[in-house]
Amino acid sequence: MTKTAWVFPGQGSQESGMGTDLVSIPLAKARFKQAQNILDWDVTKVCLNENLELSQTLYTQPCLYVISAILADLMKDAGFKPSIVAGHSLGEYAALYAAEVISFEVGLQLVKLRAELMNNTPPGVMTALIGFDRDRLEEQVALTPDVVIANDNHNSQIVISGTSAGVETLLKKIKYRRVVPLDVSGAFHSPLMADISLEFNRTLQTVAFQPAKVPVISNVEPSPSSEASVLKNRLMEQMTGRVRWREIVNSLDQNDVKKIIEIGPGDVLTNTIFKILPSIELENVSSNTNIATTNKQVRLLESI
Known part of the structure; x- marks a missing residue:
């Protein structure tokens, strides 16, 4: 079976x-x-x-x-x-x-x-990243306050979550193919x-x-x-x-x-x-x- x-x-x-x-x-x-x-x-x-x-x-x-x-x-x-x-x-x-x-x-x-x-929830944002270097992303998330990986969906897509300032700072430090802000009410997960x-x-x-x-x-x-x-x-x-x-x-x-x-x-x-x-x-x-x-x-x- x-x-x-x-x-x-x-x-x-x-x-x-x-x-x-x-x-x-x-x-x-x-x-x-x-x-x-x-x-x-x-x-x-x-x-x-x-x-x-x-x-x-x-x-x-x-x-x-x-x-x-x-x-x-x-x-x-x-x-x-x-x-x-x-x-x-x-x-x-x-x-x-x-x-x-x-x-x-x-x-x-x-x-x-x-x-x-x-x-x-308190103010916060979530953003999907498509196409990125996973090791570089994990490294920079660890070094950036107020932002975390919320959803690890597959090798080419993750969702980051945190304050607007934290997410913006992280995005300036990494390379990605596409970014998609999510329409949610807070920084879930x-x-x-x-x-x-x-x-x-x-x-x-x-x-x-x-x-x-x-x-x-x-x-x-x-x-x-x-x-x-x-x-x-x-x-x-x-x-x-x-x-x-x-x-x-x-x-x-x-x-x-x-x-x-x-x-x-x-x-x-x-x-x-x-x-x-x-x-x-x-x-x-x-x-x-x-x-x-x-x-x-x-x-x-x-x-x-």
């Missing part, structure tokens, strides 16, 4: 209209109702309407979590299950849900609080998040985690674990720690994963994984249509 990983995208993967084909499915309808009771607003209206809310951290993170969790539910309902899971930043919460470490409701309550805190991380972790500390049904690879420590205490401690470091996505993908390969399925809106992770492991089997599940197609293909193969 092919060892399969499920991976879940983070903020930046949202798109207007995501979840359109889920609203009439009974399982999904029940989840959307649960979400509305927790959030006091309707995920489907935010996702399906043409407005600016979906691009705001306050709404983006809960919407992404809900859609990703529903798709994971539908995958399981169709008879699929992962061998191991991981998520990119926010996606780690959907991964923990898929591994049954936390319930859907607990996950959404945590994401709601996370989004509220991150929506009101940096020490500037320390205060809100402490506030968030006070709540996280009270939440009961269960041992994972399948191993989870965390953002700040890219090695598989099923221990509840380990997974919670790693999550507590996530808001200020680096998203080590490049290492996560390599860890999946080292753990004999032969197929990786991105579950959630968009194909951002699929594209980054291809750049790291071009020969691995990749699949994208961003709608119920994808699940139905996959199920049909599996049944066809089984009948041959």
Whole structure:
């Protein structure tokens, strides 16, 4: 049996209209109702309407979590299950849900609080760098105050995070092919998040985690674990720690994963994984249509 990983995208993967084909499915309808009771607003209206809310951290993170969790539910309902899971930043919460470490409701309550805190962060910026000398970058980041590597996505793309002055200083000291400022509300995954991380972790500390049904690879420590205490401690470091996505993908390969399925809106992770492991089997599940197609293909193969 092919060892399969499920991976879940983070903020930046949202798109207007995501979840359109889920609203009439009974399982999904029940989840959307649960979400509305927790959030006091309707995920489907935010996702399906043409407005600016979906691009705001306050709404983006809960919407992404809900859609990703529903798709994971539908995958399981169709008879699929992962061998191991991981998520990119926010996606780690959907991964923990898929591994049954936390319930859907607990996950959404945590994401709601996370989004509220991150929506009101101290001033800061995040910028993607494409095409750079990694050794030179790491060296100059270490020597430049108020800027860190926030997301290590693949060999040719990283995201730096920090104060405007810190980011500007670093950019003057390195060479790169392209720079892309990110439309976010703060310097996520940096020490500037320390205060809100402490506030968030006070709540996280009270939440009961269960041992994972399948191993989870965390953002700040890219090695598989099923221990509840380990997974919670790693999550507590996530808001200020680096998203080590490049290492996560390599860890999946080292753990004999032969197929990786991105579950959630968009194909951002699929594209980054291809750049790291071009020969691995990749699949994208961003709608119920994808699940139905996959199920049909599996049944066809089984009948041959």
